[in-house]
Amino acid sequence: MDIFDFSDGREGYYGEYGGVFLPEILHATIEELIECFRECKADPKFWQEYVSLLQNYSGRPTPVTYLENLSRELGGAQIYVKRDDLNHTGSHKVNNVMGQGLLTQRLGKKRVIAETGAGQHGFATATMAAKFGFDCKIYMGAVDVARQRPNVFWMENLGAEVIAVEDGQKTLKDAVNECMRDWVTNMADTHYILGTACGPHPFPEMVSWFQSIIGLEAREQIVAQTGRLPNRVYACVGGGSNAMGLFQGFFDEPNVELIGCEAGGEGVGSYMHSARLAYDDASVGVAQGYKTYFLQNDEGNMSETHSVAAGLDYIGVNPIFAHLHDQGKVRFEAATDAEVKETLKLTMRTEGLIPALESTHGFVVALKEAATMAKDEIVLVNMSGRGDKDIFTIADALDDAKWKSFIGGKADQYRAEKK
Amino acid sequence: MGLEAFIAERKQDKDLLVMAHVVCGYPSFEDNLQELEIMAEAGVDLVELQFPFSEPSADGPLFVRANEQSLKAGTTVDQCFEFMKLASERFPFKVLMMGYYNTVFKMGEDVFVRRLKEAGGVGYILPDLPVEESANLHQLSADAGIEPIILMTPTSSDKRLAQLGAASRGMVYVVARKGVTGSKTNMGDDVVALIDRCRQHTNVPMGVGFGITSKADMDFLRGSADLAIVGTAALKTWEESGAEGLRRFFAELLA
Numbered sequence: 001m002d003i004f005d006f007s008d009g010r011e012g013y014y015g016e017y018g019g020v021f022l023p024e025i026l027h028a029t030i031e032e033l034i035e036c037f038r039e040c041k042a043d044p045k046f047w048q049e050y051v052s053l054l055q056n057y058s059g060r061p062t063p064v065t066y067l068e069n070l071s072r073e074l075g076g077a078q079i080y081v082k083r084d085d086l087n088h089t090g091s092h093k094v095n096n097v098m099g100q101g102l103l104t105q106r107l108g109k110k111r112v113i114a115e116t117g118a119g120q121h122g123f124a125t126a127t128m129a130a131k132f133g134f135d136c137k138i139y140m141g142a143v144d145v146a147r148q149r150p151n152v153f154w155m156e157n158l159g160a161e162v163i164a165v166e167d168g169q170k171t172l173k174d175a176v177n178e179c180m181r182d183w184v185t186n187m188a189d190t191h192y193i194l195g196t197a198c199g200p201h202p203f204p205e206m207v208s209w210f211q212s213i214i215g216l217e218a219r220e221q222i223v224a225q226t227g228r229l230p231n232r233v234y235a236c237v238g239g240g241s242n243a244m245g246l247f248q249g250f251f252d253e254p255n256v257e258l259i260g261c262e263a264g265g266e267g268v269g270s271y272m273h274s275a276r277l278a279y280d281d282a283s284v285g286v287a288q289g290y291k292t293y294f295l296q297n298d299e300g301n302m303s304e305t306h307s308v309a310a311g312l313d314y315i316g317v318n319p320i321f322a323h324l325h326d327q328g329k330v331r332f333e334a335a336t337d338a339e340v341k342e343t344l345k346l347t348m349r350t351e352g353l354i355p356a357l358e359s360t361h362g363f364v365v366a367l368k369e370a371a372t373m374a375k376d377e378i379v380l381v382n383m384s385g386r387g388d389k390d391i392f393t394i395a396d397a398l399d400d401a402k403w404k405s406f407i408g409g410k411a412d413q414y415r416a417e418k419k
Numbered sequence: 420m421g422l423e424a425f426i427a428e429r430k431q432d433k434d435l436l437v438m439a440h441v442v443c444g445y446p447s448f449e450d451n452l453q454e455l456e457i458m459a460e461a462g463v464d465l466v467e468l469q470f471p472f473s474e475p476s477a478d479g480p481l482f483v484r485a486n487e488q489s490l491k492a493g494t495t496v497d498q499c500f501e502f503m504k505l506a507s508e509r510f511p512f513k514v515l516m517m518g519y520y521n522t523v524f525k526m527g528e529d530v531f532v533r534r535l536k537e538a539g540g541v542g543y544i545l546p547d548l549p550v551e552e553s554a555n556l557h558q559l560s561a562d563a564g565i566e567p568i569i570l571m572t573p574t575s576s577d578k579r580l581a582q583l584g585a586a587s588r589g590m591v592y593v594v595a596r597k598g599v600t601g602s603k604t605n606m607g608d609d610v611v612a613l614i615d616r617c618r619q620h621t622n623v624p625m626g627v628g629f630g631i632t633s634k635a636d637m638d639f640l641r642g643s644a645d646l647a648i649v650g651t652a653a654l655k656t657w658e659e660s661g662a663e664g665l666r667r668f669f670a671e672l673l674a
Contacts, residue, residue, distance in 0.1 A: 180476040185598035300525035301473040
């Protein structure tokens with residue numbers, strides 16, 4: 001199936017979801033972007049340049065790792081992991097960012113802006129901007145700036161300006177709004193590097209296209225290693241770009257089940273989560289430039305969301321998944337904060353792998369289900385990011401007393417130096 | 420009377436009309452009412468009542484905060500329509516709904532048009548709803564005699580302006596510059612050229628907004644635009660100097 005083969009008059013729509021809902025002032029900018037993207041997508045040389053850039057700069061192809069210990073311990077399906085954590089900057093975000101960087105060059109623009117939640121996308125964008133020589137401004141909710149200082153530190157040291165957004169809930173969605181406000185002012189020289197497969201067309205298609213490299217590689221690798229396709233494929237879903245990336249390798253396979261793993265936060269009925277499709281709390285709406293399932297109230301104002309993983313803490317889900325969910329082509333489950341912490345400990349101790357809190361959501365569901373499957377079955381999980389760079393967040397999440405005492409000591413030392 | 424006829428009637432006595440703006444429920448509905456009284460006294464011709472939304476991405480900082488505070492205070496769609504009804508019955512100016520499309524989408528386009536009509540609104544401005552997505556809503560509006568206000572912008576190509584012109588009813592909102600609401604626009608020849616360009620594609624009256632703050636701006640637009648649209652400057656005045664300040668602001672603007 002080609003979900004990007006739009007029927008006449010429905011470009012940018014996936015079933016009833018997607019579209020372009022933006023102020024008129026951006027109409028010409030979006031038209032220009034769509035045209036440029038169409039040219040890039042139709043040009044095999046562009047894709048070659050993209051792949052070669054990622055090979056030489058980011059270490060692609062990333063491997064697929066067999067989790068022998070964990071498979072044995074759980075006694076069910078054989079577990080394989082796609083290692084996008086091994087990318088430069090530590091996550092799959094760099095794929096999309098490098099792709100859009102090449103596209104920004106084609107557009108002839110000199111300045112890039114981006115929203116960021118956990119800071120991974122902002123970090124990747126600042127890295128790309130440094131390499132390509134673009135001016136770079138990153139919008140980040142003030143709450144996220146406070147909880148993700150290490151990423152802010154790197155962004156600033158890479159030469160980007162980081163703006164702490166003080167509006168609304170001061171998280172990812174508010175950073176997106178602030179990017180829109182910058183873009184409606186500066187579109188003449190600025191490209192908006194949207195970080196996930198959400199937002200107005202062509203972003204869902206474009207980000208999915210760049211991320212499809214994950215699925216292309218993974219499919220070939222798992223077949224080479226096991227001689228066949230996996231039974232089930234898992235990935236965490238915030239906006240949904242890493243999951244779209246991996247799943248595209250298996251869309252045409254009726255015997256491969258695809259499972260999106262959302263942030264269950266404090267669980268069903270808590271209203272403190274970011275599960276748009278796995279739980280029943282979201283409804284269809286239009287915000288941030290597109291139509292999809294949003295966590296919102298009856299009057300269309302967005303609800304507060306929550307997750308231990310800042311990168312999944314978002315009101316909407318990509319419109320392609322909303323459609324595939326309706327069609328029953330992707331199943332959605334949620335992992336709670338508590339489950340994520342337990343699974344992270346297990347993965348570290350058993351396999352020496354430190355998945356990002358975001359990616360760990362995929363592991364929670366995969367490991368739970370693998371344990372109930374037959375030994376000759378295979379599951380594949382996307383490790384979309386690495387967790388070691390999130391040491392502050394993870395140490396908090398695991399409530400590590402020694403870490404706290406270390407930070408306390410550091411703080412005392414800085415205070416003494418100040419005096 | 421429809422919006423276009425109303426504007427034509429008002430234009431018999433003055434050459435440049437004024438459309439003002441309040442964010443429903445900010446600072447409070449009592450304050451809103453006082454603001455409207457001052458606007459009516461000053462002779463304001465049209466008022467946009469903004470229904471607050473949690474993601475006001477086309478608005479600048481002052482309105483963003485106003486939307487946020489209003490929602491925090493518990494403002495509902497019901498209250499906004501009630502307030503609109505009160506305003507449309509009490510004051511000589513006409514009222515329009517301004518807001519974001521999700522507010523309309525969630526209640527249903529048919530319900531929205533019916534409720535707007537019942538509340539005495541003559542039209543609506545939805546900055547995040549492009550014409551491509553408007554066919555059904557525009558049809559419902561035409562049936563009810565409600566006008567969708569189309570926005571034309573400095574980045575719109577002639578081809579696009581022709582498309583927008585074909586869909587325009589009642590009046591057009593000409594966005595004087597790029598950006599969000601609330602920062603200063605240097606009124607210059609490019610604004611006049613933009614209005615002229617827009618007029619080539621529609622015969623409905625032209626309102627010009629974004630960054631209008633002073634009598635000098637009004638004088639500049641006279642003879643070129645039909646309406647001046649004043650938003651942020653009035654709210655800023657209300658916040659800084661209350662009812663007295665706002666009275667002075669409109670008196671100077673309309674002098």
